Amino acid sequence: MSDSGGPDVTQELRAPWDEDPDDLYEHAPCGYLTTLPDGTIVRVNQTFLSWTGFTRGELVGHRRFRDLLTAGGQIYHETHYAPLLRMQDEVHELAFDVVCADGRQLPTLVNSVLARGTEGAPRAIRTTVFNATERRQYEKELLLARQVAEASERRVRVLQQIVADLAAAPTEAEVAEAVVRAPESAFGAASSSIYLVDTERDTIYAVASTDPTTGNWDDMARSSTRAVARVAGRGDLHVVGSVAEAREHFPDLVESMRRSGRNTVVLLPLTTGQADEHAGVETLGVLAFSFKGERVLTDGELRVVRLLGHQAGQALDRARLYDDVRRREERSIFLAETTRSLDELHRLLPRTRRLVDRVVPEIADWAEVRLHVGTTPVVETGGGPRPDEELLSQRLGKVAASGEPKFPGEGDQLNCSVLPLTARGMVLGTLALRMAPDRRGAAAERAFLVELADRAGLALENARLYEQERQIARTLQRSLLAGDLPGGDPRFAVETHYQAAAQDLEVGGDWFDAFLISQDKLALVVGDVVGRGIEAATTMGQLRSAVRALASNEAGPARLIEGLDRFVERVEAARMATVAYVELDLAAGEVAYSCAGHLPPLLQEPAGSPEYLLQARSAALGSKAGNRVRTEHRRKLPAGSRLLLYTDGLIERRSRSIDKGFELLAREYARRRDAPLQGLAAGLADTLVGRDHTDDVCMLCVTLGTEERIERTIGADRMQIALLRADLRAWLVAHEVEPECRDAVLLACSEAVANAIEHGYRDDPFGMIDVVATVTDDAVEVRVTDRGTWRGPVTDVSRGRGLQLIRESMDQVLFDRSDGTTVTMRRGRREAS
Template sequence: MTESGEGGPDVTQDLRVPWEEDPGDLYEHAPCGYLTTLPDGTIVKVNETFLAWSGYERTDLVGRRRFRDLLGAGDRIYHETHYAPLLNMRGSVSEVAFDLIRKDGRRLPILVNSVLGRDSSGLPRAVRTTVFNATERRSYEKELLAARRAAEASEQRVGALQQVVADLAAAPTAAEVGDAVVRAPGAAFGAEGAQVWLLDADRAQLTLLAGADGGAPAGDDIPLASSRPVARVARRGDLHVIGSVAEAEKHFPELAETMRRTGHRTMVLLPLTAGFAGESVGAEVLGVLSFGFGEERELSDSELRVVRLLGHQAGQALDRARLYDDARRREERATFLAETTRALDEVPRLLPRARRLIDRLVPRMAEWAAVRLQVGPAPLLAGEGGPVPDPERLAQRVALVTANNKAELTDDGPDRDLAVLPLAVGGRVLGTLALRMAPGRPPASAEASFLGDLADRVALALENARLYEQERAVARTLQRSLLASDLPGDPRFAVETHYQAAAQDLEVGGDWFDAFLITPDKLAVVVGDVVGRGIDAATTMGQLRSAIRALASAEAGPARLLERLDRFVDRVESARMATVAYAEVDLSSNELTYACAGHLPPLLAEPGSAPAYLLEGRSGALGTLAGRRARIEHRVPLAAGSRLLLYTDGLIERRTRGIDAGFAMLARAYAGRRASPLPGLTAGLAANLVGPEHADDVCLLCLALGTEDRLERSIGADPQLIASLRADLRGWLASHGVDEQTAQAVLLASSEAVANAIEHGYRNDPFGIVDITTVVSAEAVEVRITDRGDWQNPHGDLARGRGLRLMEQAMDEVTFDRTDGTTVTMRRARGQR
């Protein structure tokens, strides 16, 4: 050994190899492949290592193949689009991964490093490439990739669980919990056909809460005592994993059939429990989650831990949802009771109130409901919905509840979820409320407290309505007793009146009418309206009516009578501001004198003329003259057959329209009834303009004056109108002095002819019109009945039946004209036959 430097040993002499290295051998048998290619990629030199790896002979490659020809299709594209441009641009490329296609077609993973050599002018001359075998590296990468995928799957399961936990935290109801849970198996495990079953402890059954693609149809309830796997898991509270159809066939035959139908090869049934995590003892089962896989698979321990954790989280969420549902249901019940009470109070009448109750119950709370009240000799009934319980069994339950004053609640059998509740006030049973709980509602037994509160409120509301109707009937009787009932009768005039009380007002109103004879030849008619309502208004109304009768005289006249009433209201303060339309008719001269104290103007219809309002003779309401005591009146001559209408403001005044529109509507309606019989005319006007549910009193008086030379009337094709026509015709015949026997014959024949015209001429036309014209001479009475209907059989019953025989027996002559419709002309001589 020799020293070097400052005396140290020279170790380089000992590092020499004992043989001389051959550079050519180093190139050929290097641990990597070497190859040299021209710039176009043609291989010009390759070592033995590369040939051994590729399986080619040197003569197969040198000068014959390009390097890229040895690569797979995708790698060739990458070589052309990325590798070659990068090499030309940078001069070298390192660790590019390719798949080398060996001569036998197998793939060899390789890593490639290339350097581009250039000549003195900088042009590409050759590419030197080293190739490394990457087989072991590729295996390591696959193992690493498998581990990464397993980690990603675990992370996916954890993420899915975290997501479902977040969804469950935001799910306030059981239905929303079910929707969140049913998505978890697919996201966490790639499962399919997930279903969530909710345990109903009250009914001891499992109900499908979410998911309907796992073999069970929606709405399929499973008794808890059933042998079905879902019920068994709910009873036992443990996890079941069925790994194959064969295993299911052995232990769960029903589940095996479901798996074959749905294509599942593995099934998981998981109890949803509320309690401490990881503890099964004492944990309450609230439901079951089931899901399946399309292939047989074995769940790993980590997957099973995630499954159990999912069941616990879902159970906790269901427990919270149950508490939330209970609170929400209590709030809903309280709101329903309050709203129902208000809704019933809006309807004062008994039967409408009972019907509104049914409308409130069905279908929101009940599938079917009925109220039965004993309010007289016959029960009052209201019901709606279905299916209706068996009538006989229901009647038995109603009788039992009525007798015992105790509710009957049924949760099973043919009357499932049926409740019959007593409606009692002060210990006295007024009737019963029967209902069947709506689908999805708790059973009747679970709603016993709510149903009891409902029955108590309903009973009180219906009792108040019964008392209201009783008091209302008393009030109406009192009110009508204060109205004039002894209206005068005379062949020279006829009076028709109508009073309609406010539909929803219990108090007596102040509208009134009267008609009386001042002298045998002077008639007074009056309509008035006292301010206010109640007993005071009714008393004032009676005082005014009596005062007018006492103050009216042959010499006074309307203006002086109103002046005396002004002095009267100075002593009767409640009569101040009352309005009056007062008229006197001289029956000998047919002259009308009228005056209006703040009241709406009378409406006069004379033969051949349109109705006109009488706008003269007007002054302020009673007691409002402020020292000015003079009242004015106006005189109008009347033709025979004129009709005068007096009325109160309830007939035409509305908040939704102007008073002029009301006047116009009344005039049109009055003109349309000008040819109608007087009986029923005022009631018809009120029905046309007001309707039954009006909020104000309505009072009308119509005076028909003088004897018409010809009675011309028109009635609709309604048999009920014949009675009004008979009454009108009877009065007209009497005013002309027609004897009783002749009058009866004319009335009988006319009624038969009109009835036949309606029955045969207008059997298919309810809007048809029948015209009646009657003329009286000194010798006879002649009647003409005309219709324009289409008689399907011109002779029909009229030619052969009882109607024609009656007319021929009652009248002297009966003829028919069928030129335009049908006209029956009849004549009867006056006096005895």
């Protein structure tokens, strides 16, 4: 019992046997060491001796505790253990590796207590040593498991990133670039290369590599015995673990493995589809990667490798579909734009040039179109360099003869495609082009080229037919416009001008005609038929014939237009045609006119401003609306009056009002009041229309009566001399001037004008020259005036024989320098012999 009256716990817990303290010390489950402050062992239990294999005599008094530690342990004992123990008097669970008697290393955990004397000086160190072998093994296993988990997590992250990169890669090239870098980041591979399968060509080709020493690869057949081809054919993952294994299974890898020092090579097929016993599995390529030295892949790594192959295969399959769709879309756009671009041009040669310009460089680096139309072949070439001429000519001939396209094959020296240009069952020519090599889509590219050739052939045939129809229409129209106009009558002179549209449009229905109804009555007509092409030209000819048939002395303009109304009821194509019809009474000096929907004639009398004849207007021929009552208007015209008939192409523009067009025409017509009749209409067209016009221009100008006095003003341009001479000749003929006198006057006048241009206006190309000529029964007098600046006296002009010719041709020559320079020349008239 205890002092408190309770039970004695010590008595109750006493062991049934007595424990020997020495035995407990010696055989305790841990080692005991007692050392002096310097570490010398003075006592050790049997447990420690059993663990280490030492005897008591080997340790006690002969060894220090630190002497039993490894080199690293000794350093740690000196730098950490001893200082901590002195400062704290105790240390707990310090890990040391004890070197046993047989050299083994025993992992331990050490607890030490520093005992001090009464004065505090260190007296002894008591150390407890625990065997940590199993704990160390457990920690190693934990560390290894952690490392494995971290490596697996790292591979998963890399694989996730690769999958994300593959999902974001739309094209085959971008997918290949993402796949080829995956083994380095996922498995620490030294290098990798990717090969793709071309099913159309039955080959395998390399597209990317991380090894800069790899260089360019040659394509290999899918039936090749090379490692990549065999793995692609089987669709199985293969790991070559050594050079010896490569020598046995894949001899073509031995040399590269030796040269690079890479002893492990992984050949991974890139597959798509369901991998159920390889049913529906398609191998799109092979990823080959290698390691420095030997590398054993774990089962987990192999699972990741296979997953990478399947993910990459699916991405390749998706990218190929995307590439095919994108390529088809691009080709469709190209075909549509090419067709539209060709349709913008109507002529054959411009279309041929446009076709070559479209093909080069967008789809080819060289192209040639040869057309076998007419007697002279048409050849258009673009790009370069040009293929071998002999081989090209042979292939062109074969394709033109057979009508079948020829595409380049393996080892083709010509390396270009030749396609027939056909339309309506006829081979027009050939299209040859050299395209950049394309690993994929050969069948689709061939179909695209065939469709391009078909569209181009049809476009070129349409241009050929257009030109044929255009030429027929032009010939027909020219033949109708080129009728002999009346002339040789001193009472009038006629000048005409026709200018086709500058753009490649069909011929129009603009036309003119002038003919004598009787000896004293001249008919003038200008018209415009609705429509274009051969039908319009034919209708124009029918109207022209109808006007001549209906014109008579008794009819007059109004009745003639009424007759044309009846005519168009039978000729539907002539409906809505416009006509301006004029009759000149040469004896009475009177004009009668009527306009059926046409623009008003423009009259310029010798005195006054130009005037539009706005009376006697009515609707177009065969019109169901508007004023259909045909009227005519008559008025007297003084000698020297000029009358201009024209079509709407002369004044109508989309960019301005028609009133502005009338104003410009009247102003330019007035400015040319004194210009020679010959070339007057062409000059008006050049000024008002220019060369970039979209409609035909048809003009007819007539001068009534013979002028007693001719006055002309021309520019300082030698081209104007010929026009002036023709106008002056007609005037002299009208006045019945004898040929000898007429020729002399023409020569002298031409030389005088030439001198004025060369010497008076040598520095002024915009100068003007006035020419005035009068005729009497006795003589012809001509006066040429310029306002330029001559160098020295006129009579000292030494260049050429101009002045000498003038003096020899004329009876009298006078010079006046008071206001510019005036040369007055007179030639007497003599009876012709």
